[in-house]
Amino acid sequence: MTLIERLQSRTITAxxxxxxxxxxxxxxxIAGILAxxxxxLARRERRVTRINLRRAWPELTDTELRPLARQxxxxxxxxxxxxxxxxxxxPQRVSNAIHRVHGRELLDEARAEGRGVIVLGPHFGNWELLNFWLSGHFPITAMYEPPKMAALGPLIRQGRERNGATLVPTTSRGVASLLRALRRSEVVGILPDQVPDWGSGVFADFFGHPAYTxxxxxxxxxxxxARVVTGFTRRLPNGEGFDLHFLAADERVYDPDEAVSAAGVNACVEAAIALDPAQYxxxxxxxRKTPGEETDEPGWRERKLYNRRHR
Structure with missing residues (x-):
């Protein structure tokens, strides 16, 4: 690790x-001042945000999209x-910041039946608080991929595990840990809206456009x-805290067909976004990945076969 990387990690941590x-x-x-x-300055983020919003809601005018992008x-x-x-x-301050929990019974009922629960946690609101709350109320296992800035890895891991969560690697060993947790009627967290590597997904519509899922x-x-629910933390107006929401998943997520299940997953994310589009x-x-592109990626077929055999 270089001196610059050490300085960057220490500054961020401070x-x-x-x-x-x-x-x-x-x-x-502070966010209102810095936004x-x-x-x-964040030209890429500004551009991608506007492109994605335009793709999701093509019927909106520029006048309507601009404030949504700013928010x-x-x-x-x-x-x-x-x-x-x-x-x-x-920890008590963090717990107090979560005012209401909607739909907790979905988790309690599944566990009472001896079933594990898979929580689909999209990048909506503050997903770290979702992990904090879940790990304080249920045994939870989630996958973890170290950040690009390696020095921050231990700090992030400590933050995510401090309330009792168990993090496992994004490997076949990690998948095995998820299976064991679900068989113990525990909770497993999955990010449903990250673009996976080739061979680990299929294309399914997200706001009417194919997204690799x-x-x-x-x-x-x-x-x-296991039962599947969508979980997310919604930021309340004026920074007054957060509400936690758990929604029953789209029934297609239970379909054994990967493409049908992926369509259900994306519908779950859309349902969360509908509550407050600006918080996504x-x-x-x-x-960023498009149909047909995978055939140009060396070894994608081999990786897909491997992933299917080791699920």
Whole structure:
């Protein structure tokens, strides 16, 4: 690790710790101050956000899309600041910031039946607080991929595991851990809206456009009979805290056909977005892979066969 990387990681860590001492209302105000600068300087994020919003809602005019894009980027800034709150604030303060929990009975009923629960947690609101709440109320296992800045890896892992979550690698060994957790009637967290590697997904419509979507879910469901729910944390107005939502999944997620299941997964994400479109992370290139492109990727068929055999 270079000197610059060490300095960067220490600076980021110090800022996260500082943000952990702030209230959610203060963090939202800071996000309002920083968002115009972020919008101006983060050209890639600004451009991708606008392109994605236009793709999702082609019927909206530019006048309607511009404020939505600005709001979305402010929520993204707030999420970055709130990482410090989720990972470093005193646990009771974090718990108090979550005002209401909607749909918890979906998890309780499944576990009462002896079934595990797969929570689809899209990049909406503050997903780190979703992990914090779940790990404080249920035994939960989730996959974890180290960040590009390696020095931040232990800090992020510590933050995510501090309330009791178990993180496993994004490998066949990690998948085996998920299966064992579900067979113990525990909770498993999956990110439904990340673009997987070639061979680990299929194309399914997301807002009417084909998006490459992971196929881990149907294998887990088929082998464990787990229940699937969508879970997300919604930021309340003016930084007053958060509400937690659990929604019954689209019934297609239980279909053994990977393409049908993936369509159900994307419908689950759309249902979450419908509650507050600005709180979704639109700067992520969800549609960056296109149908037909996979045939040009060396070894994609071999990886797909491997992934299917080791689910």
């Amino acid at each position: 800022l996260w710790r500082l943000m952990g001492s702030c209230s959610t209302r203060t963090l939202w105000r 115009p600068l972020y919008t101006l 979305s980027l402010r929520h993204s800034v707030a999420m970055i600041l709130e990482l410090g709150f989720a990972w470093y604030a005193e 992971g196929t881990l879910l149907p294998g887990l469901v088929a082998r464990t009979q 992370q639109w700067e992520y290139k969800r549609w």
